[in-house]
Amino acid sequence: MPERRDGLALVALVALLCAWCGWASGVGQSTASAFVVWGVSTVAVVALGVLLARGRRGRRFALPPGSPADPWPRPLGGAGRILLGLSPWLAIALVVAAWEALGIDTGPHEPHLTVSALALSSRLFDAALLLAWILVGAGYTVARARAPLGRAAVRESRSPRSPAGAFPGCLALGRHPMLVPALLLPRSRSVGVAFWIAVVAACLVVELVARRSEGRLARAGELVRLVSGPPLVNALLVVAWTYAGWHLFAH
Numbered sequence: 001m002p003e004r005r006d007g008l009a010l011v012a013l014v015a016l017l018c019a020w021c022g023w024a025s026g027v028g029q030s031t032a033s034a035f036v037v038w039g040v041s042t043v044a045v046v047a048l049g050v051l052l053a054r055g056r057r058g059r060r061f062a063l064p065p066g067s068p069a070d071p072w073p074r075p076l077g078g079a080g081r082i083l084l085g086l087s088p089w090l091a092i093a094l095v096v097a098a099w100e101a102l103g104i105d106t107g108p109h110e111p112h113l114t115v116s117a118l119a120l121s122s123r124l125f126d127a128a129l130l131l132a133w134i135l136v137g138a139g140y141t142v143a144r145a146r147a148p149l150g151r152a153a154v155r156e157s158r159s160p161r162s163p164a165g166a167f168p169g170c171l172a173l174g175r176h177p178m179l180v181p182a183l184l185l186p187r188s189r190s191v192g193v194a195f196w197i198a199v200v201a202a203c204l205v206v207e208l209v210a211r212r213s214e215g216r217l218a219r220a221g222e223l224v225r226l227v228s229g230p231p232l233v234n235a236l237l238v239v240a241w242t243y244a245g246w247h248l249f250a251h
Helices: 003-022 031-055 077-105 115-121 123-145 162-172 178-184 190-209 220-227 231-250
Strands: none
Touching: 003 123, 031 115, 031 123, 031 178, 031 220, 031 231, 077 220, 115 190, 115 231, 123 190, 123 220, 123 231, 190 220
């Protein structure tokens, strides 16, 4: 019976979340309602983090903590194996960064295929994007809460070099708006939507493969705990997630 109640509660929560995102997709940006949508969604994710943190400290009126996860990387034999274990995620991040950079610098008479531009052109895409943003925030919170208790966090020096440095280079390639983007990006919004669906599908595939890799590939939660170990990085990621929601759904 407890399992059944938990299942029904999860179904009800998913239905409520989908209904919220569907309604919010009809709210125009830069309106009071848009700021309410962004604020309520942000507060909900923050509240989840507070409940999980209270549960980890054994306080009352808290959600039970997730089962402690083994730290990653496991003893696999050097930085090369660590980089290999992160390579699928790094490849996805690099492709997304390049796509966004080229999409930002698209000419005025070409359809912009960035995620924010597509959200403005399609209510369905906007609802799906809001749902994805909320799930990313909740997933990040849960992944952080599942870090092993009483064990040192993974050191920053153990993480490979971030692919974020590739983003300025992509911007430099796009300084001629009618040349490079016109050659590399399609001119169809439907293709742009298909690209972002493919990105989500690729992340799901990598996660499924990582779960069967016996620690050779990093899962999404393990990647989060590895990257967000230093407090400063964790703070920057939280700020980036919050700003992304403000930019996409409020401003």
